[in-house]
Amino acid sequence: MKRRVERRSEAFALRTVTRIWEEQASEENPYLADSCRCYGYDLLDLMEKRTLVEVLFLLLRGELPSAQEARLLESLMIALINPGPRHPATRAAMIAGVGKTDPAHILPISLGILGGSHLGADSIEGAIRFLRKHMKSDPGSVACQVMETNQRPKEGDWHPVPGFGSRFGSIDSYSREIADRLLSLVDSAKALSWGNAFADELRIYQLGWLPTGIAAAVFSDLGFHPRAGAGLFQLISAPGLLAHGLEQANKPLTSLPFPSDEEYILEK
Amino acid sequence: MKNKKETDVFQLWDEHRGKIRSRKGGWLIGKGVLCHGYDMMEDLVGKYSYFQVLILNATGRMVEKRVADWFEAIYICLSWPDPRIWCNRVGALGGTMRSSPVAATVAGILAGDSKAYGQKPLVEGLNFIQSALAEKKKGLSTRDIVAAECSRHGGKPQIMGYARPIAKGDERIVAMEKVAGDLGFPVGEHLELAYEIERVLAEEFDESMNINGYMSAFLSDQGFTPQEVYRICAILVASGVTACYIDAFERPPETFLPLRCEDMEYQGPPPREVPPREKS
Incomplete structure (x- = not known):
């Protein structure tokens, strides 16, 4: 079978689309943003008026949470904040x-x-x-x-x-x-x-x-x-x-156990 | 349920506590390094190829050199330095942001752990051709096999190992057919069926086999399981990612596909006031 390679005529997007974040370009430099909005809310306003958990919820759900939703998420985040040193x-x-x-x-x-x-x-x-x-x-x-x-x-x-x-x-x-x-x-x-x-x-x-x-x-x-x-x-x-x-990170390599040869068991 | 004494419940973990058990090998300090029963320095270094040892570590089996050479060739085929490819683009983004070469390459490898391309679809590719051959041996025709697989995808020729995004046809198969021929590999029963499937797809949908289909069939003929191939190919895309990382790294930061604000299309809600927090 003769093999030919041809480009497909797939229509790739010309621009990336997002519903999450809007950046308004500064007048001096189109690569710099002078305002950022998350689902329509000004980021600086969110900094002043909302908690991290509320903005996290907004980022992932698209709307600010109710008080109970924020409480539930924040409590879960505290409950699972550390898998623990044995994990x-x-x-x-x-x-x-x-x-x-x-x-x-x-x-x-x-x-x-x-x-x-x-x-x-x-x-x-x-x-x-x-x-x-x-x-x-x-x-x-x-x-x-x-x-x-x-x-x-x-x-x-x-x-x-x-x-x-x-x-x-x-x-x-x-x-x-x-x-x-x-x-x-x-x-x-x-x-x-x-x-x-x-x-x-x-x-x-x-x-x-x-x-x-x-x-x-x-x-x-x-x-x-x-x-x-x-x-x-x-x-x-x-x-x-x-x-x-x-x-x-500041401790010597010897700070963690390193099993001895007797504790390293080769199985067949 | 069988009643157990309280301590029996966690006996399994107590048996492993404070010890490492290995079926693969290890460093016997002052005596040598064992690798799947071989003395690494005496038996392996300089005597077997890197890919033979890579496959040994991934499967526990020492394969003949021509199988390892075939793998080395497919590693070349499946990683090229074009940053438009998704995993490579991750590497280039690492370069433009001055990530370390290790971080960027690992990030690109992780990107290839995808349902759409890269390492993971090999599992589906090998599963498909191995089950297809089993069906064929039960009496199904190749056309029936293709029809059954297409019907699972709404009648579309979405069979893992056939067709590919961006382009039609796959130049890598030609290269690998030559490699296999030069190494003296005959066409086995999986690969024979893969070609038959390709002929049906070409007739009915004007689609052909891609490198996944060729690779899955060839490696099935060599006796590899889907999981073995996935493991051998864990770092399959690495070298192209590294190349793209370096290309971007050697240019000024953030010059790889830079975006003006206007280059993003925002389609979310219009500007709105942050509402006062409701009373809890």
Whole structure:
């Protein structure tokens, strides 16, 4: 077969379109902006009148949040601000820090690890979609269906659906406490409430909420698109990752454990 | 559920606590470096090619040199220094902003982890041709296979490994066919089917195979799984990204595709006053 290569007549856009941000060029220099608007609101006004969380919500949803929405998002951001020093993503940040990696790389490195599907950003979209699909159904029936159609792995944790499962073989009761606390802050949070009921149904199987499930439920209640979930989860976890990475940055390489040869076991 | 003693619940993690277990190899300080059973300095360095060791690390198997040479050739084919290509443009943007070459190259590689192009579609490409051959062996005709796949995409010829954005036809296949011929590889059953599919698509839709389709079929004939190929190809786009990074880096900052304010088209809400915050 003779192979010819020809350009397709695809119509690419001549300009990039955005609904988010409008920059007004200065009269002196068309590359410089002398005003910026976010969904129509002047950025300098937002600086004066709104909180960071409100503007974050605006950026991702297109409208300013209600007081309850802002409260729910801010509380979730505090709850998940730090995956904790034992979390593999945080440890990646610490290794970057102690290894004297360029500090600008601490976040990209650790957020890449946090992008995984196990307790990471990659599971958030699936968790939001699961909640959206099932939250009008009876949580008990959904739990039965989930248990019938999924098989517990021979070893390790089991997450039969994204956002719910076991942590180190047990129910993560701290996640449940966070979910309860978040629910107490708002009048209504349908996905979060349904998730609590679903977690109750999973209890007999030693399964429950995972932090990713809570994030997904709140994102769903706040109306974020499922595709936004991964990045939002990374964003709200980033402060803890950065803090732990920077904490190690001035310490010698010997500050973190380095397994001895006896602790390094070669398997066939 | 089976009742377990309390400590049994986290026994698995206790077994791994404070230890690293490896099935790949490691540095036995003062004794040597092991890599999948080979002594790295004695057995591998200078004796096997970099791509043989890359494939060894990605699959656990030491492949014959001509397979590694074929991979090296496809790495050349699949990364070229044109910053209009999406992953390369990321590299160029890194150059214009004075990112480090490592950060920009890694960012470009990450961009290639895409459903639309780059490394990830190889998984779908290998899955398709391997399942297509299984269907063919069950008695389906090539035309049936194409029809079934097209029907999943609203009748359009959107089969992974066929057609491509921007251009029709793929010059890389010609180059790789020559490489495969020079290395003495025969056309296997997956590649034979891939050509048959191409003939059907050419007749019905005037579309042809792309490099993903050729690569997926060839590597299926060599016994690779989709995940193995994805892993071997993790850094597939790196060299073109680095080239585009350097091109932009060697020019003044922000001169790579600079945008005036007017070059963005704003289609959001018109200017509005920030409303007073509602009482909570």
